[in-house]
Amino acid sequence: MNWYRTITLAWRTLSRNRLRSFFMMLGVTIGIASLTAITSVGEATKRDTIAGFKRMIGTFDVINIQPGGGATRGMPSLATVEPVLKFGDAQAIADEATTVQRTAGVQFAFDIDVKHRDKTGSPAIFGVSADWMQIRGFNVSLGNILTEEDVRSLARVVIIGADVQAALFGDEDPIGKTLRIAEIPFQVTGVLESRGVGPGGSSMDDLLLIPVTTASRRLFNRDYLTSIAVQLKNPELADEAIQEITAILRDRHGIVPPAEDDFKISNPRAAMAQVTQVDTTLSKLLVGVVIIATLIGGTVIMSLMLIAVSERQREIGVRRAVGASRRDVMIQFLGEAVMISVFGGLIGIALGIITGVMVAIQQQLAPAILWPAVAGSVLLSVGVGLVFGLQPAWRAANIDPVEALRS
Amino acid sequence: MIKLSNIGRTYHRGDGTPVQALRDVSLDITQGEFVTIRGASGSGKSTLLNILGCLDTPTDGAYLLGGEDVSAYSDRQRSHVRNQRIGFVFQAFNLLPRTTALENVEIPAFYVNEAIDRNKALSLLKRVGLSERARHFTSELSGGEQQRVAIARALMNDPPLLLADEPTGNLDSDAGRSIMELLSELNSEGRTIVMVTHDAQVASYAQRELVIQDGAIVSDQQQSKPATAGSPD
Numbered sequence: 329m330n331w332y333r334t335i336t337l338a339w340r341t342l343s344r345n346r347l348r349s350f351f352m353m354l355g356v357t358i359g360i361a362s363l364t365a366i367t368s369v370g371e372a373t374k375r376d377t378i379a380g381f382k383r384m385i386g387t388f389d390v391i392n393i394q395p396g397g398g399a400t401r402g403m404p405s406l407a408t409v410e411p412v413l414k415f416g417d418a419q420a421i422a423d424e425a426t427t428v429q430r431t432a433g434v435q436f437a438f439d440i441d442v443k444h445r446d447k448t449g450s451p452a453i454f455g456v457s458a459d460w461m462q463i464r465g466f467n468v469s470l471g472n473i474l475t476e477e478d479v480r481s482l483a484r485v486v487i488i489g490a491d492v493q494a495a496l497f498g499d500e501d502p503i504g505k506t507l508r509i510a511e512i513p514f515q516v517t518g519v520l521e522s523r524g525v526g527p528g529g530s531s532m533d534d535l536l537l538i539p540v541t542t543a544s545r546r547l548f549n550r551d552y553l554t555s556i557a558v559q560l561k562n563p564e565l566a567d568e569a570i571q572e573i574t575a576i577l578r579d580r581h582g583i584v585p586p587a588e589d590d591f592k593i594s595n596p597r598a599a600m601a602q603v604t605q606v607d608t609t610l611s612k613l614l615v616g617v618v619i620i621a622t623l624i625g626g627t628v629i630m631s632l633m634l635i636a637v638s639e640r641q642r643e644i645g646v647r648r649a650v651g652a653s654r655r656d657v658m659i660q661f662l663g664e665a666v667m668i669s670v671f672g673g674l675i676g677i678a679l680g681i682i683t684g685v686m687v688a689i690q691q692q693l694a695p696a697i698l699w700p701a702v703a704g705s706v707l708l709s710v711g712v713g714l715v716f717g718l719q720p721a722w723r724a725a726n727i728d729p730v731e732a733l734r735s
Numbered sequence: 736m737i738k739l740s741n742i743g744r745t746y747h748r749g750d751g752t753p754v755q756a757l758r759d760v761s762l763d764i765t766q767g768e769f770v771t772i773r774g775a776s777g778s779g780k781s782t783l784l785n786i787l788g789c790l791d792t793p794t795d796g797a798y799l800l801g802g803e804d805v806s807a808y809s810d811r812q813r814s815h816v817r818n819q820r821i822g823f824v825f826q827a828f829n830l831l832p833r834t835t836a837l838e839n840v841e842i843p844a845f846y847v848n849e850a851i852d853r854n855k856a857l858s859l860l861k862r863v864g865l866s867e868r869a870r871h872f873t874s875e876l877s878g879g880e881q882q883r884v885a886i887a888r889a890l891m892n893d894p895p896l897l898l899a900d901e902p903t904g905n906l907d908s909d910a911g912r913s914i915m916e917l918l919s920e921l922n923s924e925g926r927t928i929v930m931v932t933h934d935a936q937v938a939s940y941a942q943r944e945l946v947i948q949d950g951a952i953v954s955d956q957q958q959s960k961p962a963t964a965g966s967p968d
Contacts, residue, residue: 651818651846
């Protein structure tokens with residue numbers, strides 16, 4: 329018997345025993361449907377989390393370098409960091425690292441009074457290079473972004489966050505107005521688009537951006553950076569980029585083993601993996617449970633097949649008499665088991681996708697189908713058919729034709 | 736074409752006691768013969784037929800079919816012999832349920848590595864007088880019709896040897912007679928037929944009669960009367 333004949337024979341038998349076929353499929357269908365629905369809702373949730381994460385940290389092609397080795401907590405400010413990251417480091421990384429597209433130096437400080445007329449605030453102050461806004465995905469809702477010219481000329485210009493605008497200017501148009509940062513006057517040239525609330529629940533709009541050169545020479549009088557933002561050519565090569573940057577910085581800082589790095593490189597991808605970790609642990613558990621349910625569906629196939637084998641003894645006897653070998657009978661019954669299981673699986677996938685999309689829409693997530701899980705479901709149903717069809721097929725193959733034909 | 740030498744078949748009961756179903760059976764059947772085997776139930780005639788049909792294997796002796804010792808064959812080899820060289824006709828017809836007449840006739844072709852010749856199956860159904868019933872399910876056919884389908888099935892791979900086990904046992908006398916006429920016709924075309932029966936009427940279609948008793952052949956006679964289609968009652 330060839331494949332085509334095995335399939336047509338199995339199809340004929342199953343389609344002429346519809347009720348039995350239906351019950352054989354049921355367990356696998358339910359199992360695979362749950363599997364598909366769970367993985368697709370999980371995928372939709374994960375994509376939603378990633379999108380949220382991206383909104384917070386910018387794009388994944390950006391990694392961040394901070395001074396100081398080991399574990400430092402929170403945002404390092406100029407007052408607390410080790411003075412090891414220099415402007416030259418940012419330039420060297422941009423020039424020498426092949427995986428890097430561009431870099432931006434940052435000087436960060438807080439607890440500095442910012443005044444407009446009689447109003448005072450103390451927003452976070454970022455001295456940044458011209459590229460920084462693009463690298464981090466910041467944009468202005470009013471006025472202009474920082475320019476190369478601003479940075480080169482040490483311009484006293486400032487771009488304010490939405491909270492600063494509200495606190496110091498109220499309804500007044502801030503563009504062109506003067507702001508005093510530590511009593512030094514800056515001209516407001518832009519207002520940042522609101523970025524909403526961060527993961528900690530605090531506003532992400534209480535900040536100012538000024539050219540990093542101005543910050544370094546006119547405001548803080550410091551020649552070191554609190555961080556360097558690095559944009560990669562290819563976000564897939566983050567690990568390679570980290571290696572390259574580490575080598576460049578260790579060389580420039582004259583660090584030789586066994587001395588440890590005096591800087592720290594963050595990997596946003598790793599950070600995100602941590603955020604989605606809890607989620608995947610839970611979904612792995614669920615997937616495990618559902619796979620076990622599918623296997624139980626397989627035992628249903630096995631027991632109904634065993635019943636069918638004893639009901640079909642005479643058929644087996646006839647087939648043996650007209651020339652079926654043990655192997656032919658084995659393949660016939662195995663083929664039926666695999667076919668029923670695969671049909672059950674395919675129906676389950678269809679039901680699971682429908683359910684997954686419906687749940688996603690109901691949860692206001694973008695529907696997602698996890699195709700590897702779909703492919704896995706197909707393989708799982710083939711496997712269930714093979715494994716649970718084996719014993720019935722073996723029994724069918726070993727029925728004595730003489731006994732089976734005795735009337 | 737068939738040569739049995741000192742064939743024995745011993746079964747073991749559930750408690751382990753041996754039962755000799757056949758003992759020291761030697762037999763020659765030549766191409767084109769029509770042989771009946773008679774005997775009481777439990778005499779071993781069905782065991783003999785099953786061994787001839789390669790469904791059962793002897794525990795002693797040798798079975799040469801067309802010069803080949805098939806008693807030593809593997810399961811696949813014996814299956815191939817059944818498929819190509821032997822056609823079975825059973826008392827209970829043994830058509831598959833929920834299957835059409837045509838599909839039943841095609842079953843032996845399932846186990847050949849060639850395309851299934853539907854026209855051949857149809858012409859065999861025509862031959863047994865059932866061409867207009869080809870697409871009917873077996874449950875829609877009468878006993879006589881079912882046995883005709885079974886004979887068409889036995890002929891599907893054109894085997895030289897037909898084995899029939901009480902082929903008229905479940906039929907009324909009219910249907911039985913027409914089945915026997917069909918078998919005689921197939922015999923007169925050169926097919927060897929071995930048939931188990933205990934009906935003397937049915938046995939009269941054959942040229943040779945074996946009587947088996949307690950697992951041994953006790954009589955082997957040529958019948959004087961040649962079998963012809965439409966023998967008198």
